[in-house]
Amino acid sequence: MRELIFKYALKNALDFGNANPKAVIGKVIAENPDMRKKVKDLFPVVEEVIEEVNSLSRDEIEGYIKSFTFEEKERKKEQKLQELKCAEKGKVVMRFAPNPSGPLHMGHARAAVLNSEYVKYYGGKLILRFEDTDPARVMPKAYNMIREDLRWLGIEWDKEVVQSSRLEIYYKYARELIEKGLSYVCTCTAEEFQKLKIGKVECPHRNTASRKNLENFERMFSDFNEGDAVLRFKSGVDLPDPAMREFPLMRISEKKHQSILLLRREFILL
Numbered sequence: 001m002r003e004l005i006f007k008y009a010l011k012n013a014l015d016f017g018n019a020n021p022k023a024v025i026g027k028v029i030a031e032n033p034d035m036r037k038k039v040k041d042l043f044p045v046v047e048e049v050i051e052e053v054n055s056l057s058r059d060e061i062e063g064y065i066k067s068f069t070f071e072e073k074e075r076k077k078e079q080k081l082q083e084l085k086c087a088e089k090g091k092v093v094m095r096f097a098p099n100p101s102g103p104l105h106m107g108h109a110r111a112a113v114l115n116s117e118y119v120k121y122y123g124g125k126l127i128l129r130f131e132d133t134d135p136a137r138v139m140p141k142a143y144n145m146i147r148e149d150l151r152w153l154g155i156e157w158d159k160e161v162v163q164s165s166r167l168e169i170y171y172k173y174a175r176e177l178i179e180k181g182l183s184y185v186c187t188c189t190a191e192e193f194q195k196l197k198i199g200k201v202e203c204p205h206r207n208t209a210s211r212k213n214l215e216n217f218e219r220m221f222s223d224f225n226e227g228d229a230v231l232r233f234k235s236g237v238d239l240p241d242p243a244m245r246e247f248p249l250m251r252i253s254e255k256k257h258q259s260i261l262l263l264r265r266e267f268i269l270l
Contacts, residue, residue, distance in 0.1 A: 001035075004028055005046055009053040010065045019050045081121055092124030096150075096157070099131045100142035104149040118153040125158040132164045135255040164257060174231060174250060178213045183249060185216035186232045187224075197245050200237045206246070224253045 008027040013019040024046055029036050053061065084092065096113040098108055119126045128150070132138050150157070177183040186193065186205045196203055208216075220229050231250040239245050 001028075001031075001042075002049065004031065004044060005042075005049045006053070009046075009049050009064075009070045010061050010068070011070065012064060013053050013056070014058070014061050019053050021046050021050055024050060059197050081082075081117060084118065084122070090123045092119060092122035093127065094124065095127040095129050097129040097131050098146050099134075099137055101137045101139050102142050103145040109149070109153060112150060112155055113153060114207055116153075122200075126156070127159045127161060128157040129161040130163055131161060132257075133167065133253075135253055135257040138257065149151070170250070175214065175217065177233070177249070178217055178231075179210055181210055181234070183231055183233050184208055184213050185220065185229050186248075187216075187229045187244075193246075193250060197237070197242055200245070202237055203246060206232075206234065220250075220252055224252060226252045228252065 005024060005028055008024045009019040011026075012023050016023075021043070025039065025042060028042065028046070029039075035042055045116065056064070096112045096115050098104065098112075104112070116126055118124070128147075130143060130146075176181065178185075184203075184205055185208070186203050188196070188203060188205070193203060195201075217222075217231065220231070229252065230248040232246045233249050235244055237245050241259055
């Protein structure tokens, strides 16, 4: 057993400069699983051997290690992108839509890289869209932080969209949804609507006439205050996921946007 410990101590020292007891024990147990029950007895021997190995010069370590053989583990196959159903070369458009509240974290990076690789694979386009319509969640410096992080990751994008600069477009579609009877203005308190949602009960404002809903929507720009009203989508009260039941599309925000000067009170697009 001492010889096996010596073997892996030499390899660990060669790879990392100094042998590490835990790393060596891990290798020994991997080759001899029965030694797992004798770790306490194994540890003093490992420490003794490691002390010896760490006192050797690199040339001496390389000389000793030549007398040992190491099994080469099969390398993991490189993972390839899964084909996207119905995707056509040159027609794939993907987006990366961060909230500019700070620099990217690992979760953001994973999504950005994956979308970027699909776009490269299909010869498509990548859109960078800043979801910044909630002033409370915006940090002005974050826009450039995100751009710099993406460039560092080797990601290029074909188009950039700043969501807060497109509010008039969203208002237009909000009015169209109201006219078609697909959304409504709800003035329930958050607590009241939560009870209705959990109980699968329709909001009392759900069946308000479209004309009245349009009037209430315009009042969200003037008469109503923050928290007084939200625009909800008629998704249905029986959906299995409570978060999807009559979810909000827009709510009032009276906070000033830190990055783009808004001349009047705007909505947050949810």
